[in-house]
Amino acid sequence: MQKANITDIAEMAGLSITTVSRVLNGKAEQYRIGKKSQQKVREAAKKLNYVPNHFASNLRTGKSGTIALIIPSLNNPFFAGIASEINTAVRKFNYITIISDSDENVDTEKMELLQLAARNIEGLIIVPCGDQWEHMKEIQDMGIPVICIDRYFEDIDIPFISTDNYEGAFNATKYLIERGHSRITCIQGVQGSTPNRLRVKGFMDAMKEAGQENYIITGDDFTFHNGYLETKLLLQLKERPTAIFALSNTIAMGCMKALKEKNLQIPKDISLITFDDHPYLDYLSTPLSCVEQPVKDISIMAVKFLLSLIQGKSIAQSQVLLKPNLIVRDSVGAPAE
Amino acid sequence: MQKANITDIAEMAGLSITTVSRVLNGKAEQYRIGKKSQQKVREAAKKLNYVPNHFASNLRTGKSGTIALIIPSLNNPFFAGIASEINTAVRKFNYITIISDSDENVDTEKMELLQLAARNIEGLIIVPCGDQWEHMKEIQDMGIPVICIDRYFEDIDIPFISTDNYEGAFNATKYLIERGHSRITCIQGVQGSTPNRLRVKGFMDAMKEAGQENYIITGDDFTFHNGYLETKLLLQLKERPTAIFALSNTIAMGCMKALKEKNLQIPKDISLITFDDHPYLDYLSTPLSCVEQPVKDISIMAVKFLLSLIQGKSIAQSQVLLKPNLIVRDSVGAPAE
DNA sequence: AAAAATAGAACAAACGTTTGTACAAGAAAT
């Protein structure tokens, strides 16, 4: 049984393809198609197992019913979570998502964007992986709405939804200080990225507010490897930090590996707190305290936002920061001395 | 700057759209297009920033350059890993992947398949979430190649690539037995699914071979919740098992939660081994031993396989089982008595 | 010098929709 098309239905129903199309698109009333005709069309469609050809309709209408999501890595549970949420949210609007991972590589990101553009995506949600935004601006200038989530750019008019990274970092740092820590090291991610800058700023401000100048900021990537290496280096210092603030869960995992190799216990020997939550964190040797980002809210807002833009509505507020949530587990203790 | 089309290029180059199309599709030689003409076309295309309209070409050719991947849940790191691998593998062939998660729900799975069919996917890679296969057979009968990975069906002629679940379970069980365990409980997943059946069989055979009849098989779902509940129940028994074999990483996490709530230590109080590996497993309170599935190999094979089928090549062997790998960490010890 | 072969490029149909507009037939108004 070959795929039936609108013409087959028209023949079976004894009507024109115009009529069929209008009935199937819910424009029957608008074009005053008779009840019996509607009935005939629907029956024929069912009988023929009709599935509309998206390509044809998209070619005609210019609407693809597709949005793209680019994230740095599906293997990172934090982004996988975002992808999952967005996927389901988008589907509710009868759109479909094409997910791409840029592998934390700006060039890959650019290439993928080009490929996606060729597929007539109607909108783009992206967690940019670098500090470049020109290619995203280009897409936007083509009339395709773009929304950044998680990571974003401050001075460009690309809408974004993210966590209030400053507040998250500030609170986490304050929490460390309140538990008595003063020698705290912050292992950061990509320095050019806004979230990283804000997290670092939150960290520094909290330290300064407490009159602590005894801090180190190091690292340069949101990766396992960066966390591992920097921690290794830290542990060489004659005066080790008593606490580490990792600016992502990947970094934190790297830390943990390095700590484990040195047989250091958390929080007995050293305290650790991180950005990003994940179910697994609760089952680690020491359940990890963290700054939880409102992933679900971000995802849902982003989708609603994007679809509004696609429908040509302008949105009231195009730059949104949602409050993070400090989850206290067992990885922060009193400073070891 | 509006999107340029083939006609714009033709005008700029002073040639017909036919010629332009042929040059751009690499059919210049075949149709003996002159070198200068080719040059002109290419220059114009570059100058106009031409991006071909996939819809139009797909409408014409019937080829969408798209394959679909349906997995039970993106939130499960095991499947996220598969998705990531497949995504990148597919991209190398200039195809694109639409990822859907069925949320472990057969009805969702069916609905998504329908939606995807309407998008003219050229092939489907699926980790089926239930024990129904009719909808997949339908797709296949429409001439769209289908490949099951991880989970599959034995008696249907849908090609599959998976782990040798029997061997994996057999070896893991044998490993437990060798460490001295005899009272072992296996917490299984969806009973109707082939991998589950084979894992259970591997478990039972290993037990029988060792002359152990003192085992329990329980559970009915590859979920966190199932693992949690079943473990809770197990711990009520007057004669607790000394080891648990969880048939998925989600189940294992549920186990761990239940064990933790009872303040039981792994492996001191009870041993645990599981199917599926994940980086996090190495950082748990007790690094978890597991049966690692060759995710990358499965993914790459599936993609190559699928693309062969799409190109109309028949494939030599359509049912492949790859060897699993037992990763020994610290979660299995001598039985507590 | 005429015929044949070759190289190079264009015509036009087709893919399956959507949609502005036109048309036909009956009902209502004159």
Place this chain on the structure above:
DNA sequence: ATTTCTTGTACAAACGTTTGTTCTATTTTT
């Protein structure tokens, strides 16, 4: 008995490609 509405439906163009076929020069052969 005409004209004017209304109701219901169909025509045909358009979306941007691809591709089988045809056409026109130019070159080669006879």
